[in-house]
Amino acid sequence: MKFVSAIIKPFKLDEVREGLSAIGVNGLTVTEVKGFGRQKGHTELYRGAEYVVDFLPKVKVEVAVADELLEQAIEAIEKAANTGKIGDGKIFVFDLQHVVRIRTGETGDAAL
Amino acid sequence: MMKKLLAACTLAAALFGAAPVWAEEVASAPVASEAVAAPAVADASATVAAPAASEAAAAAAPAPVLSKADNGWIMVCAALVILMSIPGLAMFYGGLVRSKNMLSVLAQVLAVFALISVLWVLYGYSLAFTSSNAVIGGLSKALLAGVTPASLADTFTADVKISEFTFVAFQGAFAAITCALIVGAFAERVKFTAVLVFVALWFTFSYTPIAHMVWFTEGYLFKDGALDFAGGTVVHINAAVAGLVGAYFVGKRVGYGREAMTPHSLTMTMIGASLLWFGWFGFNAGSALEANGTAALAFVNTWVATAAATLSWLFAEWLLKGKPSLLGAASGAIAGLVVITPAAGLVGVGGALIMGLIGGIAGLWGVHSLKRMLNVDDSLDVFGVHGVCGIIGALLTGVFAAPSLGGMGAETFSIASQLKIQGLSVLITIVWSGVVSVVIFGILKATIGLRVKEDEEREGLDVTSHGEKAYNM
Numbered sequence: 001m002k003f004v005s006a007i008i009k010p011f012k013l014d015e016v017r018e019g020l021s022a023i024g025v026n027g028l029t030v031t032e033v034k035g036f037g038r039q040k041g042h043t044e045l046y047r048g049a050e051y052v053v054d055f056l057p058k059v060k061v062e063v064a065v066a067d068e069l070l071e072q073a074i075e076a077i078e079k080a081a082n083t084g085k086i087g088d089g090k091i092f093v094f095d096l097q098h099v100v101r102i103r104t105g106e107t108g109d110a111a112l
Numbered sequence: 113m114m115k116k117l118l119a120a121c122t123l124a125a126a127l128f129g130a131a132p133v134w135a136e137e138v139a140s141a142p143v144a145s146e147a148v149a150a151p152a153v154a155d156a157s158a159t160v161a162a163p164a165a166s167e168a169a170a171a172a173a174p175a176p177v178l179s180k181a182d183n184g185w186i187m188v189c190a191a192l193v194i195l196m197s198i199p200g201l202a203m204f205y206g207g208l209v210r211s212k213n214m215l216s217v218l219a220q221v222l223a224v225f226a227l228i229s230v231l232w233v234l235y236g237y238s239l240a241f242t243s244s245n246a247v248i249g250g251l252s253k254a255l256l257a258g259v260t261p262a263s264l265a266d267t268f269t270a271d272v273k274i275s276e277f278t279f280v281a282f283q284g285a286f287a288a289i290t291c292a293l294i295v296g297a298f299a300e301r302v303k304f305t306a307v308l309v310f311v312a313l314w315f316t317f318s319y320t321p322i323a324h325m326v327w328f329t330e331g332y333l334f335k336d337g338a339l340d341f342a343g344g345t346v347v348h349i350n351a352a353v354a355g356l357v358g359a360y361f362v363g364k365r366v367g368y369g370r371e372a373m374t375p376h377s378l379t380m381t382m383i384g385a386s387l388l389w390f391g392w393f394g395f396n397a398g399s400a401l402e403a404n405g406t407a408a409l410a411f412v413n414t415w416v417a418t419a420a421a422t423l424s425w426l427f428a429e430w431l432l433k434g435k436p437s438l439l440g441a442a443s444g445a446i447a448g449l450v451v452i453t454p455a456a457g458l459v460g461v462g463g464a465l466i467m468g469l470i471g472g473i474a475g476l477w478g479v480h481s482l483k484r485m486l487n488v489d490d491s492l493d494v495f496g497v498h499g500v501c502g503i504i505g506a507l508l509t510g511v512f513a514a515p516s517l518g519g520m521g522a523e524t525f526s527i528a529s530q531l532k533i534q535g536l537s538v539l540i541t542i543v544w545s546g547v548v549s550v551v552i553f554g555i556l557k558a559t560i561g562l563r564v565k566e567d568e569e570r571e572g573l574d575v576t577s578h579g580e581k582a583y584n585m
Contacts, residue, residue, distance in 0.1 A: 047496075049373065
């Protein structure tokens with residue numbers, strides 16, 4: 001099992017969710033986050049005070065998938081979240097050791 | 113309130129027998145006519161001014177009657193001016209601070225409004241609007257002694273009277289918003305107790321004397337011929353100087369210049385600015401004290417000067433800083449309202465447009481360049497907007513009131529001599545409010561202290577001073 005954590009542009013969330021659903025992903029977790037990468041921040045000016053905003057708002061999508069679904073999942077996210085511009089985000093993949101479905105006590109792939 | 117345009121004019125009419133007018137019935141009366149005063153544009157033919165009260169004796173004439181239309185209009189205006197403080201000013205200021213200090217600003221504005229309202233009826237009205245000397249009134253109307261439903265207050269037309277209660281409320285609303293304006297200068301770090309004690313003392317020693325000097329018939333600046341239709345000196349310069357002094361005494365916010373101190377909701381600031389503009393129609397047009405043509409002129413000027421200032425700030429900022437910001441436009445609106453306040457019923461619409469354009473640019477300069485020069489953390493730019501535009505408005509009133517420029521001044525109006533008078537009234541207000549503020553802030557700093565502890569400031573005044581949060585989401 002793999003754990004995929006993708007940082008994407010906020011307005012791409014719906015497309016990413018649809019792409020993942022289409023390949024059979026049954027659930028995911030979304031968090032609003034801030035961060036910086038190569039995309040530059042912007043400047044805000046309030047009357048005389050100027051502030052450089054380095055941290056831009058992004059959305060973090062986390063999803064756990066069976067090993068055989070990994071490539072498709074990465075491809076789905078990549079395809080949906082791509083705009084071709086700096087700031088599209090990144091996809092991180094981790095090995096996932098264990099999963100438990102709390103309601104039934106199922107574990108492993110059965111719990112995904 | 114007002115100013116006297118043709119200064120000498122009208123009260124006199126009464127004297128001349130013209131009619132009627134002032135026979136106050138002995139019983140309920142002596143109270144009333146001292147209240148306001150004079151004549152603005154009304155009666156150019158009369159000369160000489162005479163204190164109203166003396167008229168009482170004029171026997172034979174019929175008793176003056178309250179004008180229901182004018183009285184009704186001014187009551188509505190008083191409520192509009194109250195709307196400017198709460199929620200207008202509170203929301204305008206509240207949106208500009210960080211979310212952790214939102215409630216502290218709302219609480220300060222609301223509490224100051226309430227406190228000054230109470231002090232106004234206890235003794236403020238009496239100190240501002242009764243006879244004593246040219247600088248301050250007496251205590252003869254403390255607790256509104258002698259003011260009854262039958263008491264009448266003068267307007268600018270000899271035979272037109274409104275209820276003195278209406279006048280008390282209208283003026284009280286001005287006093288309250290003036291004091292509430294000050295809190296923007298030291299928002300986000302000031303101690304709540306210090307705010308309350310300061311405004312109570314400042315109201316007593318600076319607001320009431322300045323109001324008396326400028327707006328009471330026997331006041332020094334009124335007699336001097338200073339023009340201040342709705343409160344450029346009394347309200348804006350007066351409050352702005354107190355704010356500036358306060359910002360110096362309280363000190364800069366922790367992290368000022370290093371950490372981001374971005375407004376937490378410009379949406380609220382926009383709503384607040386709009387409510388201020390709406391309420392300002394009561395403030396300026398109501399200052400005619402009658403529902404007449406002068407009020408309508410003030411109404412139109414309050415509308416278009418503000419629009420002009422909104423545009424001039426917006427475009428100047430666009431040009432100089434690259435983007436046209438909403439905060440710039442909203443600040444421009446306030447700048448325009450401030451600049452036209454002393455001139456509202458005294459200048460023509462063309463003059464108002466020019467004053468507005470100048471006001472917007474001046475405000476932009478005030479919050480950008482001047483603020484840096486002063487090296488002070490006037491958090492919400494009370495001095496940059498109200499001080500700068502208040503001063504410019506007071507001076508330009510002396511220019512655009514000239515009939516040659518479309519103003520309502522008398523034929524004999526001289527821009528040069530009026531500017532001198534306007535300059536003197538500005539100077540007196542700055543020095544008076546400045547000295548009073550330095551003394552009060554100095555005493556408070558040495559005794560109860562002016563600001564909260566540093567860790568409380570970092571955590572936010574909402575939780576540490578008031579025990580609540582604006583947003584529980």
